[in-house]
Amino acid sequence: MSRPHSDKKLTRLISKAAGTVALVAGLSLPALHLLINYQHELAEVETLSRIHGSLVTSAINKNPVMWRFEEHKLQGMVEDRAPDRQHATVHRILDTDRQPLASSAGEALAWPRITSEMVLYDATRPVGYYRVERSLRDLLHENLLFAAGGLLLALLIVFPLRSLPLRALRQSQERLEHMAHHDVLTGLPNRALLEDRLNQAIFYAQRYERFVSLVFIDLDNFKTINDSLGHDVGDELLRQTAQRMTQAVRRTDTVVRMGGDEFVIVLFDQPEKAETITGTIERIREQVATPMSIGRHTLRVTCSMGLATYPHDGRDSHTLLKNADAAMYRAKELGRNNFQFYTAEMNSKLKERVSLQQGLLRALENEEFGLVYQPQILARTGQTVGVEALIRWQHPEFGLVPPARFIPLAEETGLIVPIGEWVLRTACRQNKAWQQQGLPPVKVSVNVSPRQFKEKSWTATVAQVLAETGLDPKYLELEITESLIMEDVERAIEIMNTLQEMGVQLSIDDFGTGYSSLSSLKHFPVARLKIDQSFVRSLPDSEDDCSIAMAVIALGHRLKLKVVAEGVETEQQRVFLHDNECDEMQGYHFSRPVSAQEIEQQFLAAPLAPLSDAA
Numbered sequence: 001m002s003r004p005h006s007d008k009k010l011t012r013l014i015s016k017a018a019g020t021v022a023l024v025a026g027l028s029l030p031a032l033h034l035l036i037n038y039q040h041e042l043a044e045v046e047t048l049s050r051i052h053g054s055l056v057t058s059a060i061n062k063n064p065v066m067w068r069f070e071e072h073k074l075q076g077m078v079e080d081r082a083p084d085r086q087h088a089t090v091h092r093i094l095d096t097d098r099q100p101l102a103s104s105a106g107e108a109l110a111w112p113r114i115t116s117e118m119v120l121y122d123a124t125r126p127v128g129y130y131r132v133e134r135s136l137r138d139l140l141h142e143n144l145l146f147a148a149g150g151l152l153l154a155l156l157i158v159f160p161l162r163s164l165p166l167r168a169l170r171q172s173q174e175r176l177e178h179m180a181h182h183d184v185l186t187g188l189p190n191r192a193l194l195e196d197r198l199n200q201a202i203f204y205a206q207r208y209e210r211f212v213s214l215v216f217i218d219l220d221n222f223k224t225i226n227d228s229l230g231h232d233v234g235d236e237l238l239r240q241t242a243q244r245m246t247q248a249v250r251r252t253d254t255v256v257r258m259g260g261d262e263f264v265i266v267l268f269d270q271p272e273k274a275e276t277i278t279g280t281i282e283r284i285r286e287q288v289a290t291p292m293s294i295g296r297h298t299l300r301v302t303c304s305m306g307l308a309t310y311p312h313d314g315r316d317s318h319t320l321l322k323n324a325d326a327a328m329y330r331a332k333e334l335g336r337n338n339f340q341f342y343t344a345e346m347n348s349k350l351k352e353r354v355s356l357q358q359g360l361l362r363a364l365e366n367e368e369f370g371l372v373y374q375p376q377i378l379a380r381t382g383q384t385v386g387v388e389a390l391i392r393w394q395h396p397e398f399g400l401v402p403p404a405r406f407i408p409l410a411e412e413t414g415l416i417v418p419i420g421e422w423v424l425r426t427a428c429r430q431n432k433a434w435q436q437q438g439l440p441p442v443k444v445s446v447n448v449s450p451r452q453f454k455e456k457s458w459t460a461t462v463a464q465v466l467a468e469t470g471l472d473p474k475y476l477e478l479e480i481t482e483s484l485i486m487e488d489v490e491r492a493i494e495i496m497n498t499l500q501e502m503g504v505q506l507s508i509d510d511f512g513t514g515y516s517s518l519s520s521l522k523h524f525p526v527a528r529l530k531i532d533q534s535f536v537r538s539l540p541d542s543e544d545d546c547s548i549a550m551a552v553i554a555l556g557h558r559l560k561l562k563v564v565a566e567g568v569e570t571e572q573q574r575v576f577l578h579d580n581e582c583d584e585m586q587g588y589h590f591s592r593p594v595s596a597q598e599i600e601q602q603f604l605a606a607p608l609a610p611l612s613d614a615a
């Protein structure tokens with residue numbers, strides 16, 4: 001891979017800086033040595049010229065005649081004063097024209113030299129100069145040796161000086177590169193790298209007539225775990241899951257984290273045998289589903305997988321990815337924890353999803369929504385004490401669309417907020433209308449989705465709807481789920497308190513399916529727990545479910561909450577729940593969700609006959 005221009009520039013800059021630093025470090029000592037010695041020599045030469053100049057001046061003053069005629073005496077004087085041969089110093093006496101009169105050495109000194117002169121006086125008249133000269137050649141020689149040593153030192157240190165920052169630079173570049181192509185949390189390749197790996201796998205398959213399988217994976221219950229047990233647990237779960245997926249496939253395969261709880265695996269160089277692929281996928285599924293312990297929790301996540309294969313299901317990375325996603329979506333629809341091969345009709349499912357999404361946009365305006373109500377029965381007496389409002393969508397093209405299919409879509413797009421407001425208003429208005437008709441008052445339960453609950457103006461909306469419809473707040477119950485509360489417990493409690501202060505009742509829907517910490521349950525200002533249908537379904541045959549149902553009832557009563565069982569379909573279930581002191585029940589055994597009119601006629605105007613107690 002060629003390095004970008006800016007890198008080369010930076011490398012050059014670092015090399016230059018390292019060279020300069022090494023040179024300065026290596027040569028500064030010899031330079032300092034030279035400077036100090038030069039100063040020293042200069043001072044010495046000056047001192048010599050001053051001392052000897054003064055001595056000669058005093059000799060002249062004592063014997064002025066000598067100055068003119070006794071040159072040999074002058075010669076003797078300079079020779080006496082210049083014993084310092086080893087320093088290559090020459091003393092000279094010059095006349096006023098600087099012509100030598102006497103000199104301690106005949107030959108000229110080697111270059112470079114330093115010189116200092118002192119004026120000689122006869123009385124006050126200048127008669128000549130005393131000059132001291134010194135050659136610095138020896139000093140220079142000595143310093144050259146030093147400098148050579150310094151250069152050697154510079155050479156020795158320039159490499160580490162250069163390579164250290166270069167290595168740091170390279171490492172940080174590698175880190176950046178890694179970050180751009182990998183997911184920070186799991187260390188797996190990310191979406192950006194997927195395209196590249198998938199294309200390579202496709203090119204290889206094209207050339208050698210092989211296959212590439214793309215597996216799209218989505219964890220099934222991750223959101224609940226993340227919301228209720230916290231992001232640290234969620235993160236660790238993703239890390240361990242990523243590791244397990246990597247272990248379940250070959251090293252040549254690529255496991256990619258697409259974001260959130262979505263993963264994609266590129267199975268490189270596949271034979272076409274379906275059993276081989278099925279085997280691999282089963283292995284991944286088993287690995288993921290094996291319980292893992294995180295902190296004090298033991299968790300089990302399952303996953304839904306969709307598979308698309310090159311070349312049948314797509315010839316380019318984009319199509320393969322889209323089709324594997326569609327297959328995964330189908331796996332989700334089929335109850336999760338399974339895998340689906342892509343088929344052409346899945347695309348039409350995907351199209352349907354898109355058209356549902358678009359349809360939702362107009363559904364409110366076109367008045368395509370309606371509400372049905374399901375009675376909630378007091379276990380002791382069989383009396384209808386409440387109704388749960390459930391939304392229905394009459395789609396102009398697809399007919400009746402069940403809430404499970406469009407509520408998640410509405411939640412994703414945020415449309416649940418206006419839709420939820422419509423449900424709340426319609427249900428409150430209906431309940432008020434029943435009361436105005438003189439029917440016995442009942443509670444109406446309205447389901448609240450997480451997105452609605454998070455809306456800042458949510459409590460204000462509830463207050464406004466109550467004021468507008470004139471319904472007494474005690475006849476409104478809002479059903480919220482455990483996972484919704486666990487997303488942000490403190491804030492949820494705050495909102496619940498506000499609603500409670502308004503006089504609105506609260507219940508926890510689908511209790512037992514989330515991961516709410518039982519200890520925080522006592523802080524929730526709720527009036528009722530609704531045991532999820534999944535625990536009611538196998539009553540009274542499944543021992544486990546019996547224990548769970550009994551435990552929830554006991555727990556609820558301990559916390560002074562009423563317990564409602566959902567999805568009661570059989571007489572045996574009713575008897576079991578009744579015997580175990582479940583307070584209220586709701587389910588097909590009593591009634592399917594029906595129109596307001598049917599509720600009015602069958603349950604409010606003519607309440608159910610009291611239920612006989614099971615013996």
Ligand code: C2E
Nearest residue numbers: 390391403404423447448449567568569586587588589593
């Ligand atoms: P949920 O709140 O738990 O509602 C109970 C669901 O169980 C309803 O399904 C109801 O028809 C169904 N059910 C009742 N009795 C039985 C029974 O004996 N056996 C079986 N198998 N099912 C029974 P539905 O109406 O399809 O609603 C499904 C979910 O959609 C609801 O679950 C709720 O979470 C959501 N939902 C429905 N209406 C609304 C709404 O207006 N707003 C929001 N946010 N969610 C809604």
Ligand code: MG
Nearest residue numbers: 388447479509
């Ligand atoms: Mg409900």
Ligand code: MG
Nearest residue numbers: 509510532566
């Ligand atoms: Mg429920």
